[in-house]
Amino acid sequence: DFQMTQSPSSLSASVGDRITITCQTSQGIGSYLAWYQQKPGQVPKLLIYGASTLQSGVPPRFSGTGSGTDFTLTITTLLPEDVGTYYCQKYIGAPFTFGPGTKVHIK
Amino acid sequence: QVELVQSGAEVKKPGASVKVSCKASGYTFTTHYIHWVRQAPGEGLEWMGIINPRGGDTNYAQRFRGRVTMTRDTSASTVYMELSGLRSDDTAVYFCAKARSEIHSSFDLWGQGTMVVVSS
Numbered sequence: 001d002f003q004m005t006q007s008p009s010s011l012s013a014s015v016g017d018r019i020t021i022t023c024q025t026s027q028g029i030g031s032y033l034a035w036y037q038q039k040p041g042q043v044p045k046l047l048i049y050g051a052s053t054l055q056s057g058v059p060p061r062f063s064g065t066g067s068g069t070d071f072t073l074t075i076t077t078l079l080p081e082d083v084g085t086y087y088c089q090k091y092i093g094a095p096f097t098f099g100p101g102t103k104v105h106i107k
Numbered sequence: 108q109v110e111l112v113q114s115g116a117e118v119k120k121p122g123a124s125v126k127v128s129c130k131a132s133g134y135t136f137t138t139h140y141i142h143w144v145r146q147a148p149g150e151g152l153e154w155m156g157i158i159n160p161r162g163g164d165t166n167y168a169q170r171f172r173g174r175v176t177m178t179r180d181t182s183a184s185t186v187y188m189e190l191s192g193l194r195s196d197d198t199a200v201y202f203c204a205k206a207r208s209e210i211h212s213s214f215d216l217w218g219q220g221t222m223v224v225v226s227s
Contacts, residue, residue: 034213036152043202043220044144044152049213087152091213094166096142098152 010103023088032092039084109133111218129203
């Protein structure tokens with residue numbers, strides 16, 4: 001069975017901090033990996049696709065790296081509006097599995 | 108304006124069925140696959156299945172096969188997701204989401220979500 005894990009499950013950081021979230025898959029998926037942000041009470045929003053390509057309109061403080069089975073999402077300078085839950089997702093065919101999510105809080 | 112607009116909230120009894128609609132506008136309906144994703148209260152995102160608006164072919168997540176049916180009406184630029192045999196753990200927000208480009212692509216546009224409550 002295909003598995004996706006994310007770490008940490010939650011984190012608390014200060015405004016201005018650099019944070020990194022990791023996503024690991026049980027099988028290689030090339031670069032078919034997306035990151036989504038879901039703010040409280042809102043609809044998920046696509047941040048990054050192709051593991052590292054920023055979706056139009058997404059601020060450049062967000063970046064993604066990785067390929068194969070190991071991926072990271074970095075926010076270089078955390079802002080209050082970045083509070084929410086971040087999900088990775090593989091999209092190389094069904095099932096289009098999401099990771100369990102990482103909740104980001106501000107200290 | 109490119110958007111997906113979903114039908115309103117539903118309250119259903121256990122064992123019943125629910126049918127949620129998702130109307131697309133602002134782009135060519137038949138050129139982008141549509142997915143359905145659900146989110147139980149306080150939980151993560153769960154992919155349910157995909158429909159090709161052009162041909163109507165579908166692929167459902169294993170755990171929903173036999174209970175979910177996705178259809179489309181090209182004349183109305185609308186896709187539908189029907190879930191039968193509802194249980195209390197089907198209580199969730201159901202989202203439709205548009206594939207960014209071809210079938211193997213991320214989801215670049217989401218509907219506003221439809222809350223479905225299953226309760227006796």
